Amino acid sequence: MARIVMKFGGTSMAGIERIRIVAERVKREWDAGNEVAVVVSAMAGETDRLVNFCREASSLYDAREYDVVVSSGEQVTSGLLAIALQAIGVPARSWLGWQLPIRTSDGHASARIADIDTKALNASLAEREVAVIPGFQGLAAGERVATLGRGGSDTSAVAMAAAMKADRCDIYTDVDGVYTTDPRIVPRARKLNRVTYEEMLELASVGAKVLQTRSVGLAMKEGVRVQVLSSFVEATDNPEPGTLIVGEEEIDDMERQLITGIAHDKGEAKITLAEVPDKPGAVASIFTPLADANINVDMIVQNIAHSAGSTDVTFTVPQADMPRALETLESNREAIGYAKLVHDTRVAKISVVGVGMRSHAGVAAQMFQTLGERGINIQAITTSEIKVSVLIEEDYTELAVRVLHTAYGLDADDAA
Amino acid sequence: MARIVMKFGGTSMAGIERIRIVAERVKREWDAGNEVAVVVSAMAGETDRLVNFCREASSLYDAREYDVVVSSGEQVTSGLLAIALQAIGVPARSWLGWQLPIRTSDGHASARIADIDTKALNASLAEREVAVIPGFQGLAAGERVATLGRGGSDTSAVAMAAAMKADRCDIYTDVDGVYTTDPRIVPRARKLNRVTYEEMLELASVGAKVLQTRSVGLAMKEGVRVQVLSSFVEATDNPEPGTLIVGEEEIDDMERQLITGIAHDKGEAKITLAEVPDKPGAVASIFTPLADANINVDMIVQNIAHSAGSTDVTFTVPQADMPRALETLESNREAIGYAKLVHDTRVAKISVVGVGMRSHAGVAAQMFQTLGERGINIQAITTSEIKVSVLIEEDYTELAVRVLHTAYGLDADDAA
Numbered sequence: 001m002a003r004i005v006m007k008f009g010g011t012s013m014a015g016i017e018r019i020r021i022v023a024e025r026v027k028r029e030w031d032a033g034n035e036v037a038v039v040v041s042a043m044a045g046e047t048d049r050l051v052n053f054c055r056e057a058s059s060l061y062d063a064r065e066y067d068v069v070v071s072s073g074e075q076v077t078s079g080l081l082a083i084a085l086q087a088i089g090v091p092a093r094s095w096l097g098w099q100l101p102i103r104t105s106d107g108h109a110s111a112r113i114a115d116i117d118t119k120a121l122n123a124s125l126a127e128r129e130v131a132v133i134p135g136f137q138g139l140a141a142g143e144r145v146a147t148l149g150r151g152g153s154d155t156s157a158v159a160m161a162a163a164m165k166a167d168r169c170d171i172y173t174d175v176d177g178v179y180t181t182d183p184r185i186v187p188r189a190r191k192l193n194r195v196t197y198e199e200m201l202e203l204a205s206v207g208a209k210v211l212q213t214r215s216v217g218l219a220m221k222e223g224v225r226v227q228v229l230s231s232f233v234e235a236t237d238n239p240e241p242g243t244l245i246v247g248e249e250e251i252d253d254m255e256r257q258l259i260t261g262i263a264h265d266k267g268e269a270k271i272t273l274a275e276v277p278d279k280p281g282a283v284a285s286i287f288t289p290l291a292d293a294n295i296n297v298d299m300i301v302q303n304i305a306h307s308a309g310s311t312d313v314t315f316t317v318p319q320a321d322m323p324r325a326l327e328t329l330e331s332n333r334e335a336i337g338y339a340k341l342v343h344d345t346r347v348a349k350i351s352v353v354g355v356g357m358r359s360h361a362g363v364a365a366q367m368f369q370t371l372g373e374r375g376i377n378i379q380a381i382t383t384s385e386i387k388v389s390v391l392i393e394e395d396y397t398e399l400a401v402r403v404l405h406t407a408y409g410l411d412a413d414d415a416a
Numbered sequence: 417m418a419r420i421v422m423k424f425g426g427t428s429m430a431g432i433e434r435i436r437i438v439a440e441r442v443k444r445e446w447d448a449g450n451e452v453a454v455v456v457s458a459m460a461g462e463t464d465r466l467v468n469f470c471r472e473a474s475s476l477y478d479a480r481e482y483d484v485v486v487s488s489g490e491q492v493t494s495g496l497l498a499i500a501l502q503a504i505g506v507p508a509r510s511w512l513g514w515q516l517p518i519r520t521s522d523g524h525a526s527a528r529i530a531d532i533d534t535k536a537l538n539a540s541l542a543e544r545e546v547a548v549i550p551g552f553q554g555l556a557a558g559e560r561v562a563t564l565g566r567g568g569s570d571t572s573a574v575a576m577a578a579a580m581k582a583d584r585c586d587i588y589t590d591v592d593g594v595y596t597t598d599p600r601i602v603p604r605a606r607k608l609n610r611v612t613y614e615e616m617l618e619l620a621s622v623g624a625k626v627l628q629t630r631s632v633g634l635a636m637k638e639g640v641r642v643q644v645l646s647s648f649v650e651a652t653d654n655p656e657p658g659t660l661i662v663g664e665e666e667i668d669d670m671e672r673q674l675i676t677g678i679a680h681d682k683g684e685a686k687i688t689l690a691e692v693p694d695k696p697g698a699v700a701s702i703f704t705p706l707a708d709a710n711i712n713v714d715m716i717v718q719n720i721a722h723s724a725g726s727t728d729v730t731f732t733v734p735q736a737d738m739p740r741a742l743e744t745l746e747s748n749r750e751a752i753g754y755a756k757l758v759h760d761t762r763v764a765k766i767s768v769v770g771v772g773m774r775s776h777a778g779v780a781a782q783m784f785q786t787l788g789e790r791g792i793n794i795q796a797i798t799t800s801e802i803k804v805s806v807l808i809e810e811d812y813t814e815l816a817v818r819v820l821h822t823a824y825g826l827d828a829d830d831a832a
Contacts, residue, residue, distance in 0.1 A: 016469060016472040016473050019473065020473075050492065053432060053492070053496055054495075054496065054499060056432040057432050057435065057436075057496050057499040057500045057503065058499045058500065058502065058503035060503070061499045061502075061503075062498065062499055062502055064509070065495040065496075065498040065499045065502075065509070065510060066495070066499070067495075068491060068492075068494065068495035068498075068510050068512070069491070069492050069495035069496055069499075071491075072488035072489075072491045072492050073488075075484060075485070075487075075488045075491070076466065076469070076484075076485050076488050078484065079470075079481040079482070079483075079484035079485035080469055080470065080473050080481075080485055082478065082481040082484075083470060083473040083474045083477045083478055083481045083482070083485075084473045084474065086474065086477075086478055086481075087473065087474035087476070087477075093478075093480070093481070094481060094484050096484065096561070098514065099559060143515060145512070
């Protein structure tokens, strides 16, 4: 007997027919004698509908009332799944955020889970009752409804698994696991059996959108074993194994690859300040006002100084923040003292990720060489312990991903 | 300064544009210095959508989970109205049923309000905050969500008004008040300025569907002054006075009419048992099994005995219950000992209602005479202290209502 959290997204909950399939899948785990808590999203499209109502009602809506409105979508699906489970003979009940309760911080509309009271829940599970828990919601100070921000149901599921000391947290999604890269770009991309939290964080934050980044961070902190599975296989079939996201110690050396995956991200914009005075404090005068404007700067490259005692500084920001970033830099032009401001949104960030590179030199060199052989120019470079990222011209994105996937031996044929 | 409960139905809450109009109307009362609590229904059609989800999920759904699902409609509109009020400068917050809380009985899906805690609410009103309260919902034992049954928001509003000791409870509806009869049948029907609780109960229960019957009974018991108003006049205009529903003592003799209104109801079916033995216990043998089957019998007529020592018994039941009633009677045929069972759904009940008839003889006689003059045959008669009802052939419904409306001097021209 195991204790399991199962999480189903909006596509799986879109309509009674699909909810019935979810119920069958839950029944399989329950029939096997497991204690099961299910975390559900709202029906696909429902949260958007509710968010739009709030926006229409007022552009400056009260986040506490927004939370009352948008949390209703998961309330509906949790009640319906409880009914569907009972209909096939599985005792079940819904537990709304305020009923457990799931205590959160006061940051309405983007609250963080602070504490989950599992006393009543444990008593219910001990009586062989399935607990159905609406994701995305909790209870803030003053006994007000709070929500966790978009995609928050993944985080709800991981937090529930941690609080319940669950043996695993199965996240059913539109994809059947985490791949070495985007299979739409590289048909020979392979599904990974295991990936570490750290790798998943790097892959998720650079565009492999399988799990909400916050939920992966929480799983790492709490040591929750997360499994990503497809919700599209028949409920009665044996489920295909998905991808298990675990601590590094659970991946044995034999199966460890040098590189786990290749990610790409077209959502960044590049900004270059030309001829910035090469003196102490110059870089701070650029990035302090950007930080004050709450703009997240990612890659930063400072070239060596020109002979004239000036330097060029290049960095990237999310494309959505670019207009504000340019405005901020222009209004600080005198303080910074740059000669020219250049920007470019036609860039892509390509990242090579893998915990194996910690103990293996030459990963970056191989990346630069592979791209160079295809004539792909590198505009900026950043590295972390388990990742090397380069900025290239956007048009080369797919080519770069494909050649790197092959170069690092990730193609399915190579592995077979 | 007064303390007011305002209630808005699903048509008034259907979409943000309409919710904005409701907000303007609330603002008028708030601007006048009043303490205001607003009770809202779900958007028109939303409760049906949610009920259908539950039915689709299981024909035998758990009423506790049904309540979790269907209560979400009012949760959404209460949050949205709070946002819309804030947008026009009116401080407001929503109070969900579990937040006040509104304690109910355990009869999930058709719970009754037991007690409302107004402590937090009073503190909020004292700070000039408008309270927005989702109708239809409350909190049952075990801290589970409960709903009051369809149309329950009227009852929520009256119960709130009683708990808050409100000066009045304004119910905004699709109609602009209570009329002497259905204006679609009699264009010269007049809007009543005042009507007593008792009259309203009789008018509501025989088909003048303006307010949920339960809410009128509660208002009578608690002495809540209820006003029925149209939600379709411009929010910025002075609202047309609607109909005030009050105790009999508040209607002075001068304005008291003999007859207040004429109601009709095509929802009944007539059943006749021919040649029932005319002996003690015979009638009980008919109605006891019907009561056991939870079938509500309305009019009952027992003719004088035939020479052969038998009698005919005629009664009416709701059309929806007729198949079950016939089944029950047939399976008890031997015990009852009737010769023939006849039924007819092509009947209508016409009722003349007015507290004035208590002190005035001849109301029934005038009714029979008026109908007789037009050749309308009376199939059954029942009377109460303030009502005379007759059963006639359905085809004569509109004619009967019109001639009675004129005969009792209710036509608008007569009153002018």
